[in-house]
Amino acid sequence: MENDSKKEVMFTRMREKKKEVKVVRRIVLGITLVLLLIGFIGGRSVYKYITGALQPVDPNSEEIVQVEIPSGSGLSSIAAQLEKKGIIKDARLFKYYAKFNNESQFQAGTYDLSKAMTPDELIQSLKTGKVYREPVFTITIPEGLTLSQIAKVVEKRAGIPQAEFLAYVNDEETINMLMGKFPSILTEDIKAENIKYPLEGYLYPATYPFFEKKPSVGTIVDSMVRATATNVTPxxxxxxxxxxxxxxxxxxxxxxxxxxxxxxxxxxxxxxxxxxxxxxxxxxxxxxxxxxxxxxxxxxxxxxxxxxxxxxxxxxxxxxxxxxxxxxxxxxxxxxxxxxxxxxxxxxxxxxxxxxxxxxxxxxxxxxxxxxxx
Structure with missing residues (x-):
């Protein structure tokens, strides 16, 4: 009788331990699943951040940003300069990406870079000392053309109707916007009483590369006025x-x-x-x-x-x-x-x-x- 009682107690304790083990297992399994889920979500977030950071800052940007790389600059300082100028999203990731690809021998100089450039294009540019990017098409504006003649060239190359181009460059809102962007170049003189066309003579003759199939008239005109500013500022x-x-x-x-x-x-x-x-x-x-x-x-x-x-x-x-x-x-x-x-x-x-x-x-x-x- 006493032995039966002891066995019952023992079995009861064993059943309780099994229950405890099951509870512990469930807790461990739950914690493991939570950790795996957190790791999965975190991993996806990290992956998403890294891949996003290695994409162009603005794939559609036509703005040219001048970046000065002093002689003797290391990869860290170059990456920091590119991030400061808004050419890349994350200096550390760019640096690690360059190192991973065994790229570190970059040339000093002044570069005209774009926010639309990929890390590979930037690396190639910094290695060769020139901007390495193939334009979709170019527009060449010869010296001595009037606004009307430039409008014809733009229509032929970019498909923007002459009337649309001329309406844009003569619009008061356009003029005021550009004067705000280039105050040392576009002054109140271009609004004088007898001026026929305010921007006549301010669209610099040059060959312009474009990296999108259909740049807007604003993008084209901005590039030309910016080139004037670059060449006149000295x-x-x-x-x-x-x-x-x-x-x-x-x-x-x-x-x-x-x-x-x-x-x-x-x-x-x-x-x-x-x-x-x-x-x-x-x-x-x-x-x-x-x-x-x-x-x-x-x-x-x-x-x-x-x-x-x-x-x-x-x-x-x-x-x-x-x-x-x-x-x-x-x-x-x-x-x-x-x-x-x-x-x-x-x-x-x-x-x-x-x-x-x-x-x-x-x-x-x-x-x-x-x-x-x-």
Missing amino acids: YLNYLQTEEKSVHWLMTFASLLEREATVQSDRETIASVFYNRLKVDMPLQTDPTVLYALGEHKDRVLYKDLEVKDPYNTYQNKGLPPGPIAGAGKSSLEAVIDPAKTDYIFFLADKEGINHFTDTYEQHLKNKELYLSGK
Whole structure:
């Protein structure tokens, strides 16, 4: 009887222990499942963060960001600089990614990078010393084009109708927005009373790469004005010293761009214009007449010189109200550093070669010699 009682107690304790073991197992299993779930979720989050951080910051961005990589910069400082400029999302991950791919030999220099570039494109650029990215297409704007002519090029290359392009560049909201972005380049001068088109001359002639199939008109125009700012900014100190405006520079340079037939003539024609301005003589340059007329002609007639328009430099002294075309770097530099001459007159012969003189008598002889047809 006593033995049966002891056995019953023992079995009872064993059953209780089994229950405890089952409870413990359930708790351990529950904790394990929770930890696995947390690990899975955490792992997915980490994976998602890493893959996201190694994607371009903005795949559709056309903005060019200038990044200076000093000589002797290590991978950590380069990555930090790229993150600071907004080119990458996470400097540490970029650094680890580069190390994982055994990439560390980068070149010092100034880079024009984009937020749309992938880590591989950035690494390739920093290795080769040049931006390594293939554009979807390019738009080339030659020197000396007017806004209307630029609109035709954009329509042909980007499919944006001329009317849409011209409406955008002449819209007051567009003008104010761009003036806010580039205040040292686009000043109140472009809104002067007699200005025909505010952005005339401010869309820089260059070849522009685009990395999306259909860039907006705003993206295209912003790129062109930004290029103007990049190329004109080095002259700002000179202009301030000479008490001249950016608008003066762009206007003067546009005349040289339309008049010059060869590179060396730009500096000489600039000297002619400077000399005429000194003696209060009209510039008398044919391209301003054509701009006033609003049409292209192979030959300017005497009756054309009588057109009443602020841009006609036969009828008005000094520079015209604004640029008449887009000027390139050579013309900008010719304004800053013209030739030293006493020339007052020049003309282009039938071959497009310019002939200069400092007297009206010789100028008349040049006309007889080169333009009479004899």
